[in-house]
Ligand SMILES: [Zn+2]
């Protein structure tokens with residue numbers, strides 16, 4: 001069973017492709033589920049980025065009907081910093097989402113981790129502060145899946161260190177406990193495989209700890225920003241899940257989790 005639960009269309013500020021083309025790409029590659037999760041980032045000190053949710057959902061309604069015998073297209077959204085602005089939670093209630101992904105793309109009143117110059121800052125201090133903020137965001141809740149918990153690692157190449165969560169488990173365990181408690185799924189995100197990190201994330205010892213703590217809900221996403229990249233790295237994500245003892249992926253429909261069997265054998 002192939003699923004891609006984290007994708008971006010032209011409605012995201014950083015992507016261009018039609019939802020139709022994302023869907024056709026997923027069908028061509030044999031996927032059973034795709035979630036369209038365009039960006040809406042909130043901030044502490046300014047207006048959120050714009051997202052035309054009405055048209056995203058209109059497009060999905062049409063495509064969902066047309067291809068219902070081939071694929072299930074889920075209405076999603078990736079909300080950055082949901083806890084920064086009370087309007088974010090309102091938004092999740094005012095629209096019929098299947099799946100709401102929660103991300104931390106920036107620290108309070110700072111720039112996106114993607115745009116930081118890691119040669120000029122204390123990466124160790126930043127990672128600790130980041131993980132404390134992720135925990136705050138998860139305690140606030142309001143979303144179904146915690147996206148790319150290792151987001152800053154993707155860009156830390158410049159700091160001339162091998163970025164890893166290896167020495168940060170004392171900060172990660174509380175995050176994992178919080179998402180288990182809040183019934184938020186942990187995402188395995190493929191994007192790192194195509195960066196210098198060269199692996200899907202998070203690292204195995206994070207998944208092991210999640211399992212040890214009783215975590216059962218795993219989401220899987222390519223984080224594709226182009227139709228051609230839909231499904232990219234998903235097999236590696238599934239194998240990563242299976243290697244770490246997970247046999248199910250969690251699919252949210254109407255914000256309700258279903259456990260879908262992905263198997264015991266690597267694919
Ligand atoms: Zn993201």
Ligand SMILES: [Zn+2]
Pocket residue numbers: 006007008078223
């Ligand atoms: Zn994304």
